[in-house]
Amino acid sequence: xxxxxxxxxxxxxxxxxxxxxxxxxxxxxxxxxxxxxxxxxxxxxxxxxxxxxxxxxxxxxxxxxxxxxxxxxxxxxxxxxxxxxxxxxxxxxxxxxxxxxxxxxxxxxxxxxxxxxxxxxxxxxxxxxxxxxxxxxxxxxxxxxxxxxxxxxxxxxxxxxxxxxxxxxxxxxxxxxxxxxxxxxxxxxxxxxxxxxxxxxxxxxxxxxxxxxxxxxxxxxxxxxxxxxxxxxxxxxxxxxxxxxxxxxxxxxxxxxxxxxxxxxxxxxxxxxxxxxxxxxxxxxxxxxxxxxxxxxxxxxxxxxxxxxxxxxxxxxxxxxxxxxxxxxxxxxxxxxxxxxxxxxxxxxxxxxxxxxxxxxxxxxxxxxxxxxxxxxxxxxxxxxxxxxxxxxxxxxxxxxxxxxxxxxxxxxxxxxxxxxxxxxxxxxxxxxxxxxxxxxxxxxxxxxxxxxxxxxxxxxxxxxxxxxxxxxxxxxxxxxxxxxxxxxxxxxxxxxxxxxxxxxxxxxxxxxxxxxxxxxxxxxxxxxxxxxxxxxxxxxxxxxxxxxxxxxxxxxxxxxxxxxxxxxxxxxxxxxxxxxxxxxxxxxxxxxxxxxxxxxxxxxxxxxxxxxxxxxxxxx
Amino acid sequence: xxxxxxxxxxxxxxxxxxxxxxxxxxxxxxxxxxxxxxxxxxxxxxxxxxxxxxxxxxxxxxxxxxxxxxxxxxxxxxxxxxxxxxxxxxxxxxxxxxxxxxxxxxxxxxxxxxxxxxxxxxxxxxxxxxxxxxxxxxxxxxxxxxxxxxxxxxxxxxxxxxxxxxxxxxxxxxxxxxxxxxxxxxxxxxxxxxxxxxxxxxxxxxxxxxxxxxxxxxxxxxxxxxxxxxxxxxxxxxxxxxxxxxxxxxxxxxxxxxxxxxxxxxxxxxxxxxxxxxxxxxxxxxxxxxxxxxxxxxxxxxxxxxxxxxxxxxxxxxxxxxxxxxxxxxxxx
Numbered sequence: 001x002x003x004x005x006x007x008x009x010x011x012x013x014x015x016x017x018x019x020x021x022x023x024x025x026x027x028x029x030x031x032x033x034x035x036x037x038x039x040x041x042x043x044x045x046x047x048x049x050x051x052x053x054x055x056x057x058x059x060x061x062x063x064x065x066x067x068x069x070x071x072x073x074x075x076x077x078x079x080x081x082x083x084x085x086x087x088x089x090x091x092x093x094x095x096x097x098x099x100x101x102x103x104x105x106x107x108x109x110x111x112x113x114x115x116x117x118x119x120x121x122x123x124x125x126x127x128x129x130x131x132x133x134x135x136x137x138x139x140x141x142x143x144x145x146x147x148x149x150x151x152x153x154x155x156x157x158x159x160x161x162x163x164x165x166x167x168x169x170x171x172x173x174x175x176x177x178x179x180x181x182x183x184x185x186x187x188x189x190x191x192x193x194x195x196x197x198x199x200x201x202x203x204x205x206x207x208x209x210x211x212x213x214x215x216x217x218x219x220x221x222x223x224x225x226x227x228x229x230x231x232x233x234x235x236x237x238x239x240x241x242x243x244x245x246x247x248x249x250x251x252x253x254x255x256x257x258x259x260x261x262x263x264x265x266x267x268x269x270x271x272x273x274x275x276x277x278x279x280x281x282x283x284x285x286x287x288x289x290x291x292x293x294x295x296x297x298x299x300x301x302x303x304x305x306x307x308x309x310x311x312x313x314x315x316x317x318x319x320x321x322x323x324x325x326x327x328x329x330x331x332x333x334x335x336x337x338x339x340x341x342x343x344x345x346x347x348x349x350x351x352x353x354x355x356x357x358x359x360x361x362x363x364x365x366x367x368x369x370x371x372x373x374x375x376x377x378x379x380x381x382x383x384x385x386x387x388x389x390x391x392x393x394x395x396x397x398x399x400x401x402x403x404x405x406x407x408x409x410x411x412x413x414x415x416x417x418x419x420x421x422x423x424x425x426x427x428x429x430x431x432x433x434x435x436x437x438x439x440x441x442x443x444x445x446x447x448x449x450x451x452x453x454x455x456x457x458x459x460x461x462x463x464x465x466x467x468x469x470x471x472x473x474x475x476x477x478x479x480x481x482x483x484x485x486x487x488x489x490x491x492x493x494x495x496x497x498x499x500x501x502x503x504x505x506x507x508x509x510x511x512x513x514x515x516x517x518x519x520x521x522x523x524x525x526x527x528x529x530x531x532x533x534x535x536x537x538x539x540x541x542x543x544x545x546x547x548x549x550x551x552x553x554x555x556x557x558x559x560x561x562x563x564x565x566x567x568x569x570x571x572x573x574x575x576x577x578x579x580x581x582x583x584x585x586x587x588x589x590x591x592x593x594x595x596x597x598x599x600x601x602x603x604x605x606x607x608x609x610x611x612x613x614x615x616x617x618x619x620x621x
Numbered sequence: 622x623x624x625x626x627x628x629x630x631x632x633x634x635x636x637x638x639x640x641x642x643x644x645x646x647x648x649x650x651x652x653x654x655x656x657x658x659x660x661x662x663x664x665x666x667x668x669x670x671x672x673x674x675x676x677x678x679x680x681x682x683x684x685x686x687x688x689x690x691x692x693x694x695x696x697x698x699x700x701x702x703x704x705x706x707x708x709x710x711x712x713x714x715x716x717x718x719x720x721x722x723x724x725x726x727x728x729x730x731x732x733x734x735x736x737x738x739x740x741x742x743x744x745x746x747x748x749x750x751x752x753x754x755x756x757x758x759x760x761x762x763x764x765x766x767x768x769x770x771x772x773x774x775x776x777x778x779x780x781x782x783x784x785x786x787x788x789x790x791x792x793x794x795x796x797x798x799x800x801x802x803x804x805x806x807x808x809x810x811x812x813x814x815x816x817x818x819x820x821x822x823x824x825x826x827x828x829x830x831x832x833x834x835x836x837x838x839x840x841x842x843x844x845x846x847x848x849x850x851x852x853x854x855x856x857x858x859x860x861x862x863x864x865x866x867x868x869x870x871x872x873x874x875x876x877x878x879x880x881x882x883x884x885x886x887x888x889x890x891x892x893x894x895x896x897x898x899x900x901x902x903x904x905x906x907x908x909x910x911x912x913x914x915x916x917x918x919x920x921x922x923x924x925x926x927x928x929x930x931x932x933x934x935x936x937x938x939x940x941x942x943x944x945x946x947x948x949x950x951x952x953x954x
Binding site: 076081 | 674676677678679801802835837842843844845846848850852854855858860861862863864865866867868869870871885886940941943944945948949951953
């Protein structure tokens with residue numbers, strides 16, 4: 001090229017005509033540019049690779065964390081690298097007014113995104129199917145002091161909040177905790193010290209240090225004074241285990257003495273992110289969903305032997321039986337279906353019911369009479385009422401943002417937790433009338449919380465609710481709130497939050513078990529801690545905190561006892577199921593252990609003294 | 622006569638058909654002997670490639686040196702054609718049937734003990750140039766370790782004309798390699814005849830390879846096109862086009878597209894306003910199926926019958942279109 005330029009210049013000079021010179025120089029200056037007509041696309045300067053690895057769900061390949069810092073105008077590639085299921089890449093929060101935002105893939109797939117960022121500030125991505133998979137991009141203007149987070153953040157719910165607000169700081173702290181296993185609350189240590197580095201953060205002009213988000217509190221375990229009856233299965237979904245590339249176990253806790261009986265790890269089948277469980281009426285089998293995968297695992301409750309891992313579909317989240325016949329229903333969170341299967345040792349798929357386009361049903365619930373499966377459609381913001389006999393589904397639209405778990409009571413009411421609330425409410429439980437197929441009301445779980453100052457003025461303090469079962473006596477809804485790390489207890493007669501109890505970072509799973517001598521315990525598991533909280537439902541108080549880590553188990557290589565999600569106490573306390581098991585007492589079909597559990601129950605716990613409504617609905621079926 | 626000369630004669634006798642006939646004909650199942658390829662007639666490419674990280678944490682191949690020695694003995698250094706940084710896709714290596722290439726791969730990935738390799742499709746190579754680990758090929762770990770380059774030999778034998786992928790087969794996972802992270806590139810073997818069939822002005826004709834002005838390499842990975850232009854007007858100058866680019870040509874220029882798949886997804890490549898020959902057939906198409914590591918190469922005359930404009934190209938799988946898997950074929954006067 002230089003040679004060509006020199007040559008033409010020489011000719012121009014030799015011609016000596018001033019008039020020609022401008023034309024020639026114009027040609028020579030642009031000659032190479034003129035030949036290349038292509039325009040390159042963006043070159044990503046950063047990457048977030050999605051994985052099934054606990055915490056590292058959006059992993060920066062250069063340093064392994066979940067945060068990429070770029071300059072304005074830069075692009076980041078977000079792709080699915082080491083995942084067994086399909087996901088979405090979706091903006092959870094972003095900078096108001098940023099070009100090409102929000103990012104949202106409406107359906108789970110394997111599609112990647114190359115995103116350009118023009119406006120300085122914080123951007124957080126998640127997956128709508130697995131909404132605690134977090135990855136962040138900070139677009140930092142090098143000319144300003146500190147790391148730019150922007151003055152405001154736009155949330156996917158439509159709310160816009162200042163970055164100096166309490167809610168923004170809570171989201172930021174949760175982001176760092178969720179994505180950094182070393183910051184999880186480990187009860188094998190005397191204290192939980194959440195120590196973040198001292199990095200200046202620029203919140204639209206206000207500069208604070210990241211370590212202002214630090215937390216320190218003592219870790220105190222204690223066994224409930226009154227034992228429970230039976231056992232509690234908890235999915236320690238994030239435990240990393242020798243011989244497996246994928247995380248998670250089903251941890252079996254003895255409710256009589258609060259010790260760990262065993263952990264079912266599924267090494268041979270590389271059990272992947274076990275999320276939720278159910279059982280058959282004789283408590284012989286445990287059915288286990290692999291939420292970041294495609295399978296339903298069946299194992300033996302007593303021996304832990306794996307009987308099979310059946311491919312059922314994308315991201316099976318919850319499994320529940322119909323009490324009437326022990327057949328199974330599995331919500332396919334990465335699809336639009338509830339799958340119906342036979343029960344027993346080797347479940348086989350029979351049929352599926354469509355829950356509507358882009359619905360992504362998550363924590364479904366089967367009604368006590370076995371007639372309906374209720375599905376919270378996380379992606380569609382709706383609830384489906386699935387008639388399990390006819391296969392017909394009716395939809396209650398516009399329930400909330402990411403309805404994630406639902407529970408039907410013995411009447412015709414169901415409560416659904418909306419992870420991101422019902423705008424403008426930040427955090428809600430919606431009450432659904434099953435008969436009229438309508439939403440009756442939204443209960444504001446955070447009515448007593450000021451999102452700007454962080455002040456709480458009453459019990460209603462629950463942010464980002466997840467599992468939300470109704471106590472077997474029908475009196476309370478107990479909700480695990482992951483952002484506020486609280487357990488809220490809502491009175492079903494007044495629809496008011498009557499109690500808010502301290503939980504753990506990543507508070508997630510709740511279910512009821514039997515308290516010895518009568519009454520119930522609510523068992524609460526948390527993703528980013530390794531204790532199981534026991535709540536006494538007679539006193540509405542925390543009765544104890546039980547360890548889920550097994551320090552003696554050398555096969556657990558990391559996150560010991562962490563990742564608490566699905567909780568399955570046995571005997572199943574819910575009406576509809578307990579009666580079916582109680583019927584088998586003395587028939588020889590139950591193990592001696594299960595017989596002894598049933599023998600320890602009060603008549604009320606065995607479901608003999610049922611309310612008129614339950615008897616009626618059972619009769620209908 | 623020198624000693625080496627004697628040795629050469631002896632060895633040529635040992636491998637002569639006569640000797641082979643004497644010793645091997647009586648044996649019913651003679652060992653398969655690959656056909657000897659005539660490598661003397663073409664050029665020899667001496668190439669040094671490096672696998673290196675990109676700022677994003679992905680990896681790319683980078684051209685360190687490319688010298689071409691013609692059959693006549695002249696050597697031309699064409700390194701300046703290439704980007705001096707690692708790119709995705711990697712450098713497009715252009716050969717002609719009859720050429721051979723000796724490619725030394727350097728491992729430029731810091732803080733790793735993982736080997737990185739070069740596995741090529743389409744051309745001939747012996748088992749030592751397979752670019753796999755011993756656990757797969759049974760012979761050797763054919764990969765570059767940190768500080769230990771590995772040299773491969775490729776022969777663009779007659780019958781290997783076409784566009785072929787090369788990619789890593791070892792990094793991070795000895796069964797898979799890291800092609801998914803950007804370690805892939807393109808080998809273009811032009812036919813010895815110098816002509817390729819194409820649909821020009823509505824008729825099938827043989828186009829001189831020398832008349833192709835621009836080559837657009839488009840890799841289809843997940844939901845992204847990764848592009849590279851080889852500009853023949855500028856003697857093979859390579860322009861990295863990165864993700865979902867605009868490729869540009871002048872009206873009436875003959876340009877060649879090389880579309881290659883990668884990963885797990887299946888794609889349908891569609892270019893608006895243009896038609897081309899399905900290779901080896903007389904079928905005229907405007908959309909082709911592209912699966913992992915399968916490809917289509919075709920020549921079009923830019924804007925033929927339709928004129929200038931921004932001619933959209935994209936994957937026609939709806940979900941991939943929604944994810945932005947598209948670009949622009951800009952045809953200007």
